[in-house]
Amino acid sequence: MSGNSNLSIIDRLAGGAEVTREEWRVLLTSLSPKEQLLLHERARGVAVSNFGQGIYVRALLEISSYCRNNCFYCGLRCSNSSAQRYRLTKEEILDCCCEADKLGFNTFVLQGGEDPKQDDAWVADVVAAIRTAYTDKAITLSLGERGEEGYRMLKMAGADRYLLRHETRADEHYSQLHPSTMSGERRRNCLRTLKSLGYQTGSGMMIGSPHQTVDNIVDDFIFLEELQPQMIGVGPFVPASNTPFEHYAAGTVEQTILVVSLLRLRFPHALLPATTALSTIHPQGMERAVLAGANVVMPNVSPMNVRSKYSIYNNKMNSGTQSAQQLALLEARLNAIGYHIDFGRGDYNEHK
Numbered sequence: 001m002s003g004n005s006n007l008s009i010i011d012r013l014a015g016g017a018e019v020t021r022e023e024w025r026v027l028l029t030s031l032s033p034k035e036q037l038l039l040h041e042r043a044r045g046v047a048v049s050n051f052g053q054g055i056y057v058r059a060l061l062e063i064s065s066y067c068r069n070n071c072f073y074c075g076l077r078c079s080n081s082s083a084q085r086y087r088l089t090k091e092e093i094l095d096c097c098c099e100a101d102k103l104g105f106n107t108f109v110l111q112g113g114e115d116p117k118q119d120d121a122w123v124a125d126v127v128a129a130i131r132t133a134y135t136d137k138a139i140t141l142s143l144g145e146r147g148e149e150g151y152r153m154l155k156m157a158g159a160d161r162y163l164l165r166h167e168t169r170a171d172e173h174y175s176q177l178h179p180s181t182m183s184g185e186r187r188r189n190c191l192r193t194l195k196s197l198g199y200q201t202g203s204g205m206m207i208g209s210p211h212q213t214v215d216n217i218v219d220d221f222i223f224l225e226e227l228q229p230q231m232i233g234v235g236p237f238v239p240a241s242n243t244p245f246e247h248y249a250a251g252t253v254e255q256t257i258l259v260v261s262l263l264r265l266r267f268p269h270a271l272l273p274a275t276t277a278l279s280t281i282h283p284q285g286m287e288r289a290v291l292a293g294a295n296v297v298m299p300n301v302s303p304m305n306v307r308s309k310y311s312i313y314n315n316k317m318n319s320g321t322q323s324a325q326q327l328a329l330l331e332a333r334l335n336a337i338g339y340h341i342d343f344g345r346g347d348y349n350e351h352k
């Protein structure tokens, strides 16, 4: 394909046109360095026209490192006996929310493994307590697969948003990343349920995960077009010690921000985080993602003594731009590239 036709695909994508499978493949594999720069520029132009130069911040609480699942890529998988396990109490979670509130956050994200002790009733009680104390904050949950009744109960208790990555749309690839007890179809059904219950729903996938092909990423794009999530989280795969994939190479910053920019053009109003994984593999990962069209950062507000225990992959960042206590540093780094922190709730808004 000639450079000119690559640019015309980017133009059509930016103009809201559907692109074909083959065109997605071309965009993912055949852009010259110059064309990639142009793509990032277009994508950040779209982000700036929809969100301005403000970057939303969400306070991330990692509430349990126990998980019943055994995903091959994750350091918290149940068969990793070297993982350090902890679960926060309701009181500790409320303390973290109090801290996040004082720091200026208007969104709390409760994230954790699928911990059987934190069942629907327990989480609903915690969410209700947060909702009572902070009537105007957005409450986001990222607590894995649950039944429809559970999701409904959590919504009734006051949760507004739910993050659950589909991980990969292709069933064959899904089965290369997960044990046979897990199912991509069940995951996608959870996402559809979440949307139908009125959650602002986030999905997403890792980039550069073992056995991932270009076609897998195209399948992910097509699935996301169908799901129309409000948020899409993409970060590089990062190897985790004591997992089946500990010796696989990490995804790259270039491939990840390429996907971020393509998503920005296809989903102009979506909330796209500059992920912790990207900051972990590259010192400028956060800036690179923002300049490619990302518009959310999720600094960690978990108690300091548990932060290193939530080790889904090696060397996971939890300081600097990834720490809620260092917002001045985040602000300075955003200022240096022409952006600033936006403390708003950052609800999905198509008409902004």
Ligand code: 5AD
Pocket (backbone or CB within 6 Å): 073, 074, 075, 164, 165, 167, 205, 206, 235, 236, 237, 238, 239, 240, 277, 312, 313
């Ligand atoms: N590298 C990058 N991301 C990972 N996740 C889990 N393990 C890894 C890893 N090794 C991501 C998954 C999951 C989320 C909790 O973190 O996409 O949905």
Ligand code: SF4
Pocket (backbone or CB within 6 Å): 067, 068, 069, 070, 071, 074, 075, 076, 077, 078, 112, 113, 114, 144, 312
């Ligand atoms: Fe559990 Fe999530 Fe890790 Fe899978 S990725 S083992 S579900 S914490």
